[in-house]
Amino acid sequence: MEEKIDVRTVASAFSRRLAAHSVKDDVVEMLAKRVAAIGAKPIDIDVCQYGVCIDYWIPRKNLGELLNRMEVDYTLGGIKVFPKGILNPDAFLVSVEHHVRR
Amino acid sequence: MNGDKDGRASGFLHSRVVQVHPTLRCNLACSHCYSSSGPDATHELPPETLIAMLARLRAEGYGVVSFSGGEPLVYRGFSEVAHAARELGYRVNLISNGLLLSPGRIDQLAGVVSRVGVSIDGSEPVHDRIRGPGTFARTTRRLAHLRERGIVFGIAHCVTRESIADLPWLLEYCIEQGASLLQLHPLAAVGRAAGDDPRRLRAVDLARLYLIARLFEVEAGDALQIQLDLAPIEQVLASRDRYPVLAEPAGDRRPLAELVNPVVLDEHGRLWPLAHGLAGTQRIVDGPADDGGAAIDYPVRSGAAPLRRLLSAAFDRLAEQAGFVDWYAYLVAHSHALNPLRIAAELEVG
Numbered sequence: 001m002e003e004k005i006d007v008r009t010v011a012s013a014f015s016r017r018l019a020a021h022s023v024k025d026d027v028v029e030m031l032a033k034r035v036a037a038i039g040a041k042p043i044d045i046d047v048c049q050y051g052v053c054i055d056y057w058i059p060r061k062n063l064g065e066l067l068n069r070m071e072v073d074y075t076l077g078g079i080k081v082f083p084k085g086i087l088n089p090d091a092f093l094v095s096v097e098h099h100v101r102r
Numbered sequence: 103m104n105g106d107k108d109g110r111a112s113g114f115l116h117s118r119v120v121q122v123h124p125t126l127r128c129n130l131a132c133s134h135c136y137s138s139s140g141p142d143a144t145h146e147l148p149p150e151t152l153i154a155m156l157a158r159l160r161a162e163g164y165g166v167v168s169f170s171g172g173e174p175l176v177y178r179g180f181s182e183v184a185h186a187a188r189e190l191g192y193r194v195n196l197i198s199n200g201l202l203l204s205p206g207r208i209d210q211l212a213g214v215v216s217r218v219g220v221s222i223d224g225s226e227p228v229h230d231r232i233r234g235p236g237t238f239a240r241t242t243r244r245l246a247h248l249r250e251r252g253i254v255f256g257i258a259h260c261v262t263r264e265s266i267a268d269l270p271w272l273l274e275y276c277i278e279q280g281a282s283l284l285q286l287h288p289l290a291a292v293g294r295a296a297g298d299d300p301r302r303l304r305a306v307d308l309a310r311l312y313l314i315a316r317l318f319e320v321e322a323g324d325a326l327q328i329q330l331d332l333a334p335i336e337q338v339l340a341s342r343d344r345y346p347v348l349a350e351p352a353g354d355r356r357p358l359a360e361l362v363n364p365v366v367l368d369e370h371g372r373l374w375p376l377a378h379g380l381a382g383t384q385r386i387v388d389g390p391a392d393d394g395g396a397a398i399d400y401p402v403r404s405g406a407a408p409l410r411r412l413l414s415a416a417f418d419r420l421a422e423q424a425g426f427v428d429w430y431a432y433l434v435a436h437s438h439a440l441n442p443l444r445i446a447a448e449l450e451v452g
Contacts, residue, residue, distance in 0.1 A: 011320035016270045018314050025306045032309035032426070036334035041319050069336075 010045045014052075027100050030075050034098060037069045051077060051100035060090040075099045111344055112363035113376065114429065117193070118164040119364035123378065124152055124183065126369055128173040130199055130233055132223075134260055134301065136293040137378060139172040145369050149179030153186045155367060160190045163359030168195040170378075172369070175202040184214050195219065197258060199233065200241040208247050218248060218255040219285065222275070224268040245279045256283025256327075261311055262301040269311075273318050276326055284322075286315055287331040290431035292379045308332060308426040332426050342417050347410050362386070362409065375409050377430040381437040383408045412437050 017023050031052065035042070044055035058066060063081070070079065077097030084091040112118055123137065124147045131140035156167060167187045174180050175198055187194050193216045200220040211218070220241060223229040229238040248255045257276050259265070265272075269286075276284045288303050288311065289295050295302065303311065315330040322328060342348065347361050358365070365386065366374040373387035374380050416436045420427065 008321050011317040015314045015317040018310055019267050019269045028313065029306055029309045032312045035313060035316055
């Protein structure tokens with residue numbers, strides 16, 4: 001099984017591509033809009049052949065408003081919401097998949 | 103109270119901040135300087151006047167003094183005023199180009215200044231092109247002195263279209279140097295960068311910068327705080343109620359710091375709300391001669407005020423836009439756009 005790359009390594013590689021203007025402008029604008037809509041600090045970032053998947057911890061009280069704010073279009077691969085469970089019933093792991101054209 | 107965070111935000115800040123520009127004199131004359139500072143500026147606020155004003159503002163609820171300029175270390179009264187501010191109970195911060203932070207000077211700052219912000223414009227060639235040959239190496243040596251003496255420092259970076267490519271390098275530089283903060287401030291259309299400056303960020307560059315800063319937060323973890331002077335417009339609009347001047351009834355007598363935060367004290371002793379460079383109609387206090395006692399008689403407390411009009415118009419205009427905004431730069435630009443003479447001139451041109 002392929003080993004998952006550390007989130008800091010992915011963040012570093014991604015920020016370098018952004019700084020070097022190696023990411024298309026329309027992708028930059030779409031991602032920035034989505035990340036801004038979520039507002040929270042990303043806790044995990046994964047990149048695959050289809051795009052970018054970003055995970056966040058979101059408090060229960062913000063979840064409904066946040067999902068309402070997300071604009072749905074063809075670049076939104078999906079949003080998955082997982083309860084953290086009995087350890088912290090007020091926290092949810094929200095995973096947002098962004099389809100990015102190469 | 104030690105002058106730090108109050109807990110409740112006033113404006114968009116938790117700390118109640120006085121930004122002091124005691125002089126616009128500077129040992130450099132950077133081509134992007136928002137206050138057009140340089141060696142030729144001669145005027146400076148007498149230390150006794152500045153200390154008296156800081157005492158009045160302390161009584162108004164402000165808890166942090168941030169010295170800027172010009173270069174605060176060329177201001178002859180800096181040490182005296184910084185000590186007096188500390189005695190008044192302020193937390194004292196200093197924004198500097200770093201070149202004058204000699205070991206002796208740093209020893210004077212220890213125990214008085216809580217954090218030093220040092221400007222770095224990019225990697226060595228970029229920084230030296232803007233600030234002069236050899237300045238990057240000299241400033242880096244000064245950071246070593248700060249580190250050795252245990253003074254907390256951050257790096258302030260003015261982001262231009264050219265310097266975006268240097269940001270990953272800058273993050274590594276900050277961590278290597280032991281900085282506690284990286285402040286990223288988009289080049290604003292004020293001072294020497296006013297007008298159509300091609301170095302300013304386009305809308306897509308602002309989006310790019312926002313993403314890079316969020317990724318830097320992940321990358322740096324707890325090692326470095328990332329401060330981005332840029333916010334999603336939706337977030338700014340949702341925070342409109344942070345400005346009680348927009349809603350307070352006439353006759354409000356709360357301390358000024360609860361109504362206007364930050365305030366800016368310039369080299370003439372004039373007090374301004376929120377940002378350096380606002381249009382003249384926004385002035386709170388005219389200068390040292392306007393010494394009306396301990397409480398500052400700001401018109402906000404007795405009814406309508408220019409600031410209320412400015413904020414209201416700025417929020418309304420912002421609601422028609424999308425993307426990201428440098429709020430304080432936006433306010434400065436908007437305050438001048440609200441100037442009736444300028445509007446009249448623009449109508450004539452149109």
